[in-house]
Amino acid sequence: AVILAVGCSTSKSVVQQQAVPAPVAIIPQPQVLTLQQGVYQVPKKITISYEAASQAAATLLNNILQSARLNSEMIEGSARANFKLIHNQGLLTQLGDEGYLLDITSDGVSIQAAGEAGLFYGIQSLSQLLPVSLANGIPAPENILLPQLHVKDVPKYSWRGNMIDLARSFFGVDYLKRHMDRMALYKLNRLHLHLTDDQGWRLELKSKPLLSQIGGQGAVKNGRAGFLTTEDYIELQAYAKERHIIIIPEIDLPGHIYAALVAYPELNCDGLTNLTPKMATPPAHYDGYEVGWSKLCLTNPEIYDFVAEVLKEVSEMTEGPWVHIGGDEIDDELYETFVVKADAMVRSYGKIPIGWEEMSKADVSKEFISQRWNGKTAPKYPSKVIESICTSFYFDHANVAGQEQTNNWCQKSGVSLEDVYHFNDQYDEIIGVEAPVWTELVVTDTMMDNRLWPRLMAVAEIGWSATHNDFNDFISRLKAHESRLEALNIAYYPFPE
Numbered sequence: 001a002v003i004l005a006v007g008c009s010t011s012k013s014v015v016q017q018q019a020v021p022a023p024v025a026i027i028p029q030p031q032v033l034t035l036q037q038g039v040y041q042v043p044k045k046i047t048i049s050y051e052a053a054s055q056a057a058a059t060l061l062n063n064i065l066q067s068a069r070l071n072s073e074m075i076e077g078s079a080r081a082n083f084k085l086i087h088n089q090g091l092l093t094q095l096g097d098e099g100y101l102l103d104i105t106s107d108g109v110s111i112q113a114a115g116e117a118g119l120f121y122g123i124q125s126l127s128q129l130l131p132v133s134l135a136n137g138i139p140a141p142e143n144i145l146l147p148q149l150h151v152k153d154v155p156k157y158s159w160r161g162n163m164i165d166l167a168r169s170f171f172g173v174d175y176l177k178r179h180m181d182r183m184a185l186y187k188l189n190r191l192h193l194h195l196t197d198d199q200g201w202r203l204e205l206k207s208k209p210l211l212s213q214i215g216g217q218g219a220v221k222n223g224r225a226g227f228l229t230t231e232d233y234i235e236l237q238a239y240a241k242e243r244h245i246i247i248i249p250e251i252d253l254p255g256h257i258y259a260a261l262v263a264y265p266e267l268n269c270d271g272l273t274n275l276t277p278k279m280a281t282p283p284a285h286y287d288g289y290e291v292g293w294s295k296l297c298l299t300n301p302e303i304y305d306f307v308a309e310v311l312k313e314v315s316e317m318t319e320g321p322w323v324h325i326g327g328d329e330i331d332d333e334l335y336e337t338f339v340v341k342a343d344a345m346v347r348s349y350g351k352i353p354i355g356w357e358e359m360s361k362a363d364v365s366k367e368f369i370s371q372r373w374n375g376k377t378a379p380k381y382p383s384k385v386i387e388s389i390c391t392s393f394y395f396d397h398a399n400v401a402g403q404e405q406t407n408n409w410c411q412k413s414g415v416s417l418e419d420v421y422h423f424n425d426q427y428d429e430i431i432g433v434e435a436p437v438w439t440e441l442v443v444t445d446t447m448m449d450n451r452l453w454p455r456l457m458a459v460a461e462i463g464w465s466a467t468h469n470d471f472n473d474f475i476s477r478l479k480a481h482e483s484r485l486e487a488l489n490i491a492y493y494p495f496p497e
């Protein structure tokens with residue numbers, strides 16, 4: 001047989017043959033992975049069995065196989081299928097909602113899980129064992145060999161996320177959808193959208209149309225303006241849900257709010273006149289990089305009507321359980337009073353409040369989740385922390401010292417892949433990890449890809465895998481993914497040697 005490395009040819013005239021299975025290189029590293037003797041040859045005719053509860057997963061797998069022009073079909077309840085998707089409620093205590101078992105034997109492939117998310121993640125692991133051509137709709141090799149193996153997998157943290165700042169520079173529906181496809185492949189499940197800041201307001205609210213109509217027109221220098229319509233936001237959430245991702249909207253309050261003040265000047269203490277020198281006459285958008293200079297007029301009780309209306313509409317249009325209320329970088333005597341009120345409002349609209357760590361200075365509720373970024377404010381409830389400590393998770397910082405168009409205030413040397421990988425938990429019971437990309441200096445899709453990848457794969461690994469510890473092993477698995485990232489058209493930063 002001709003031996004060709006998996007996925008190396010796009011030419012239809014070359015008949016690709018696999019003589020040995022590709023090495024197993026799953027990211028994130030599964031909890032238990034036992035390789036067995038022998039291989040399984042994927043049959044010419046793949047039959048996928050499913051039950052009602054695993055139909056969505058079966059459809060996904062069928063689509064993956066068919067897009068590589070493999071011959072597959074779904075058969076409900078068949079015992080003789082060679083790919084089995086089994087909804088097994090009995091696994092719930094052991095594996096939770098997101099865990100799964102993946103077995104490849106001489107009889108075929110089986111994935112078992114208690115929940116749809118588990119089946120979904122089992123399929124993502126399986127897809128990483130298949131030739132890369134399957135990630136790109138290129139015909140699969142003639143002969144696909146899989147190693148026989150057993151995987152038992154369960155995530156370390158429930159929160160494995162990424163934040164994209166849409167406010168300084170806008171990233172729209174197309175990029176965000178593509179991004180969620182990529183996140184799902186690596187079992188990332190939270191997408192936090194920083195929707196508002198001094199430079200732009202990126203979410204249409206029917207109750208306050210000027211926020212997006214006026215506030216959506218600005219952006220940082222060279223950045224893109226725009227906003228998500230209410231319908232875009234609903235559509236993104238549906239897309240996220242199919243990929244087991246939850247979107248978390250952030251309305252940054254009570255600072256970082258200039259774009260809203262341009263639309264509704266009465267929310268500032270002296271209209272817009274008091275905002276000089278930032279403010280031009282007539283009112284203009286702000287396209288600079290400074291932070292911490294704008295705020296809602298906290299002595300004016302009317303700002304609470306505004307905040308209530310905004311948080312109510314955002315809560316109503318959000319499917320997930322969380323609403324993020326910002327709270328960073330502001331100095332005001334009434335800050336803590338504001339935080340307590342905003343926290344209560346979010347809960348009264350049926351959502352769990354999240355805020356940047358500064359909010360923990362105030363008397364926040366038991367439900368409140370603190371997002372750690374500079375480590376200066378201890379959380380009130382260490383069991384309710386999302387870790388985004390800037391030394392490991394700030395992806396607006398350089399991949400390597402000196403990279404152009406990057407911030408460096410947190411760490412001069414930047415945030416290397418290894419800095420992400422070697423993150424050390426400060427609190428025993430953090431709920432998870434999240435990497436933010438601030439976009440003062442990240443203004444194109446290519447730049448965004450470069451800041452996210454491959455560092456986000458390290459976030460996926462430390463967020464999912466309780467057993468990860470070997471950076472060199474991670475790098476060797478990462479290299480096996482290079483062609484996969486290329487097939488997905490990701491403009492990633494070059495991998496370390």
Ligand code: TNX
Nearest residue numbers: 291328356373396407438439
């Ligand atoms: C700090 S960290 C910010 C953002 C900036 C970022 C730039 C935090 C909660 N706020 O407003 O964009 O630094 O690195």
